[in-house]
Amino acid sequence: MDHNDRDEIFTILILEEMSLQMLLLCMMYMLVVSTAAERHYRKHILKDRTFIRIQARLDHLDRLIKSNDLNCVEQLRMDRRTFTLLCELARTIGGLKEDGLVTIEEQMAMFLHILAHHVKNRVIKFRFMRSGETISRYFNLVLNAVIRMHSVLLVSPEPVPEEYADERWKWFKGCLGALDGTYIRVRVPEVDKPRYRNRKGEITSNVLGVCSRDMRFVYVLPGWEGSAADSRVLRDAIVKPNGLKIPVGNYYLVDAGYTNGEGFLAPYRGTRYHLSEWTEGRTPNSPEEYFNLKHSQARNVIERCFGLLKLRWAILRSPSFYPIRTQGRIIIACCLLHNLIRREMAIDPIEAQLDEVATTIEDVETIDVVEPSDHWATWRQNLAVQMFNEWNASRGHGGVV
Structure with missing residues (x-):
């Protein structure tokens, strides 16, 4: 092998090594970028989506129990004052608790909506943006609380x-x-x-x-x-x-x-x-x-x-x-x-x-x-x-x- 052939082979090897290094650098860069993008997604995008979901849930509840008596009566069968009183009775007499996840007002609104319209769990799941398990659990909790209120709600003729x-x-x-x-x-x-x-x-x-x-x-x-x-x-x-x-x-x-x-x-x-x-x-x-x-x-x-x-x-x-x-x-x-x-x-x-x-x-x-x-x-x-x-x-x- 003459001198020119050796130089050519050497040049090819150097170029291949440089290409491999560039590829590794590109891969490392892409990994860093994707990791940063994932952190950004988790930190901002998911957080924003959670905030939007919570805000939509609050807006729906406000329309039911705070906007006007007409909506409250149509959807929950009672006016806003009566609904507020019911929640207070459920808290003080029925023993209904607020666990930091779902407020008593939302628990009661879901319960009344089911009674008033006889809709299935999946309908309430969509409207209140809660899981089916959550809706079922709180329905039974509110039901028990209302039953415990019989002493003040049944009348003496x-x-x-x-x-x-x-x-x-x-x-x-x-x-x-x-x-x-x-x-x-x-x-x-x-x-x-x-x-x-x-x-x-x-x-x-x-x-x-x-x-x-x-x-x-x-x-x-x-x-x-x-x-x-x-x-x-x-x-x-x-x-x-x-x-x-x-x-x-x-x-x-x-x-x-x-x-x-x-x-x-x-x-x-x-x-x-x-x-x-x-x-x-x-x-x-x-x-x-x-x-x-x-x-x-x-x-x-x-x-x-x-x-x-x-x-x-x-x-x-x-x-x-x-x-x-x-x-x-x-x-x-x-x-x-x-x-x-x-x-x-x-x-x-x-x-x-x-x-x-x-x-x-x-x-x-x-x-x-x-x-x-x-x-x-x-x-x-x-x-x-x-x-x-x-x-x-x-x-x-x-x-x-």
Whole structure:
């Protein structure tokens, strides 16, 4: 190999070594740049995205509970003042805590939104920008807190006084309100469906509701199967240690599905009763018919109460995916929140839509049986005759039965 060939080979080797060094330098530079870019991404971009997410969440919550009463009522079924009071009651009486992750206001807003609109977990996940696990966990925490508030949200009924001018209630001295059962559709395991199937073939729970004259719940008993008779559910309610208590001398208005006995005043069976049967100028022709008319007008309060409850909370209008025990607790919570709204809001906009479309009494003798009573039947008949005669006299007929 001559001298020129050696120089050429040497030059090639030097160039290859320089190329390798340049490649290594480029790679090191790219590594440094990418590491710096990652640090910048984590420090600024992700931080900015987290901030934007938190701000969007706060903005959504503000629109719900701070912007105006209209939004708050439409989305959460109560005005801003009532919502604030509810959060305070949940904190002080319900034991609901703020853990630094989700405020009590946001916990309550998610809970009410689910009850009001019966939307699935993934919908709340999108709207409130929280994980599904977070939503489920706080739903149950708020549910338990609301149930613990029953002592301040259930009402103690006041009996109709002797001198009472209200035409609807004046005949029913000592009456505490009205009670009835309602069917609420539920979702149960296949093996339990026969027990929960009611007369219409729907899978439901038979819920006993007792309300005062101002359409607030006094007592609620959920959990019974849809196949259970109303009278059986009522018997269970009055024998429970913390069940429905009716002082002797007082009573509730009930429909013909219940026994007419002490504590429970029922209409006459086989006689016109429902308000729809008194349209087109029809008038009562006997004491029994007139009694049924006045009884129906007063007892209608429980029908309106149930109608308002289901209109307010969509979760009661179709089966939910919660376990049956949780579904029963949801029913109680809806009744308690209904009472709070009725108590705190001077105008209930949901009631306008309706027009368009456990209290324990201590040291008092109470009724502990549900059975027919000749004395009670006689009292009802005397009351019916008195009502009919006075009504006839007021019309100028002057007839006496």
